[in-house]
Amino acid sequence: MLNEKENLSGGNILELLNQKVLVIDGAMGTMLQENGLKSGECPELWNITHPEIVKKIHTSYLEAGADIILTNTFGANGVKLMKMKQQHQLKEINRQAVKLAREAVDSYKKNHPVPVFVAGSVGPTGEILEPLGPLKNSEAYQGYQDQIKEMVSVGFDMIILETFYDLTEIKTALRAVKENCDLPVFASMSFxxxxxxxxxxxxxxxxxxxxxxxxxxxxxxxxSGPELLYQVLTRMRIITDAPLLVEPNAGIPYLENNKVVYPASPQEMAKYAEKFAQLKVNIIGGCCGTTPEHIKAIAQKIKKTI
Ligand SMILES: [Zn+2]
Structure with missing residues (x-):
């Protein structure tokens, strides 16, 4: 049994992954949009302007059965914030994000004596790195380093690099994590x-x-949704026994009456969660379009499967 103090140590999350599948939360961006975030607005600024909404979303994922929640920091690296003209807020956005997630975890644990973890979300810069594009590798590194140092100053359990397409960029982000903290780090790409x-x-x-x-x-x-990622994870599992993570979108989105609709139901995501668990994927959750209902269905299925 993990005690209170050990819960905040990242080392334990890796140990726990040897014993059981952990459920990670679902979308933050599409949930913020449901709560009024406008297109083109900086989602991470809501850590400062709408902290109660960000915390409410974290809490709803914990109540749905998530073992890990992700901070609202996907686009809070220095390069992306510069593009959003929010670079002067980098420190506050990242620190506040970790604080909100920690507060949600701390209140949840008062009534639920189970290990739950905070993962820092780190996404791409949104720029193309040299030699194909204008962004220097050193600039990308600096942007990630600035973000990671602020998040780490508050303290949390692990880092997840998410939704990367370029191997050079994700390796740069990975290096920035490794050189600036001792936390476990997962690196996830989008196929x-x-x-x-x-x-x-x-x-x-x-x-x-x-x-x-x-x-x-x-x-x-x-x-593109759970079926495609099932094929990706199958190929990954063939060549490694090491820890793997999956967070599919709730299917391929389409427009209906000017609204983006994600077609996969909580039941469909749960069906795939069972298949991912059988494949021995260690962390299973959802990405764009998934809601606390999807995570609840996934958590119930996984906790029955294993
Ligand atoms: Zn997504």
Whole structure:
């Protein structure tokens, strides 16, 4: 049994992954949109302007059965915040994000004596790195380093690099994590219908190179829904016994009356969660379009399966 203090140590999350599948939460961005975030607005700024909504979303995922919740920091690296003209808020956005997630976890644990964890979400810069694009590798590194240092100053359990397409960029982010903290880190890329990222990276290449760069786990998230990611994770599992993560979108979205609709129901996501658990994927959750209802169905299915 893990005690209170040990819960906040990342080392334990890796140990726990040897024993059981952990459920990670679902979407933050699409949930913020449901709560009024406008298109083009900086979602991470809501950590400062709408903290009660961000915390409410964290709490709803914990109550749904998530073992890990992700901070609202996906786009809070220095390069992306500069593009959103929010670079002066980098420190406050990242610190506040971790505080909100920690507060949600602390209140939840008062009534639920189970280990639950906070993972720091780190996403891509949204710029193309050299030699294909204008962003220097050193600038990308600096942007990630600035974000990670602020998050780490508050304290949490692990880092998840999510929705990357470019192997060079995710390796730069991974290096920034490794050189600035001792937390466990998972590195997850986004694959399309060809089972490659838009930069042509295969699941096998991602596994080989990211573990070589000392990721503690590798995975796939976002993209085209659970069936496609099942194929990706199957290929990853063939070549490694190391920890894997999956967070599929709730299917491929379409527009209906000017609203983006994600077609996969909680039951369909839960059916795939069972298949992922059988594949021995270690962390299972959802990405865009998933809600606390999806995570609840996933958690119930997984806790029955294992
Ligand atoms: Zn997504």
């Amino acid at each position: 399309d219908e060809n089972l490659k990222t838009i930069y042509g990276i295969t699941p096998e290449k991602a596994v080989e190179e990211l573990f070589e760069e000392e990721a503690d786990g590798v995975g796939a998230n976002c993209g």
